[in-house]
Amino acid sequence: MVSKLKALIAYLSYSGNTKEVAELIEEQLLEEGFFVEKHRIGIDFPIRPENYDLIFIGTFTWNKGATPDEVKDFVLEIGYKPDNIAVFGTGETQFGGDHLFCLAAVKLAKFYKSKWEPLKIEQSPRGSQEKYVKKWVEEVLQDAKRFA
Template sequence: MKEVLLAYASMSGNTEAIADVIEEVLIEKKLAVHRLEVFDLTPEDIRNFDHIILGSYTWGDGELPDEFLDFYDEMDDIDFSQKKVAVFGSGDMSYDIFCGAVDLLEEKVQSQGGSLMTAGLKVELAPYGEDVEKCKAYACSIVKEIKKK
């Protein structure tokens, strides 16, 4: 069974709700999910998985939240060249930069040699209605990429 690391930061529960939908689809598609909050994530965790999904809400004007800052800095010392990564996040469209944390994480992964399994998922606040289906489709695109030979 293929294993996936799913790590995220969530303050209000919105990003966690997205992670819930993603995890549900991955498990339904017979993938093993190792789920962590970013506070508990270590560089060693990244080294132990080939498939990684990172999630974060966006703080202020397109910034990473405090919970993600230490790990973001640690990413400079991680070789992502053999890693396939996907990034998702929640944000608020009333800000000038919507879901900027997703962009920051994707850029960092790519600068460290990682490849993205799919375009980042950006959700307005929490996943309701159509956004739940958008999250499921995103998770299915990850599954398809993981199961590719």
């Protein structure tokens, strides 16, 4: 019996944009044969990061590049810096321009010293940006196999 790889997708979403990215990532991981658990940061069960082969953390950026407090609390809940974290984020360039766009995701990726560049999506991923989510997940999975 072959054991499935396990992935966690933890995300915080107020508008629904980050949740949509999480759903697209989940669909692709399921197609790749992963066992996937989604975790709404601040709402769902406490997690044990050591139980997952890959952890995806999603956040939006707000208040001039800030990371939401719930995401900061989640980072404290994890309690250490696993090396299997990939970060995705949603944001809006109209609020602060390119230098603040998805800055919370950039900060998280840097904090975790993620092997992967953070995925940055302008508002909703549906439509023309779905291809960016798909390509990013493919890159994460390809690299994850190499680092495993």
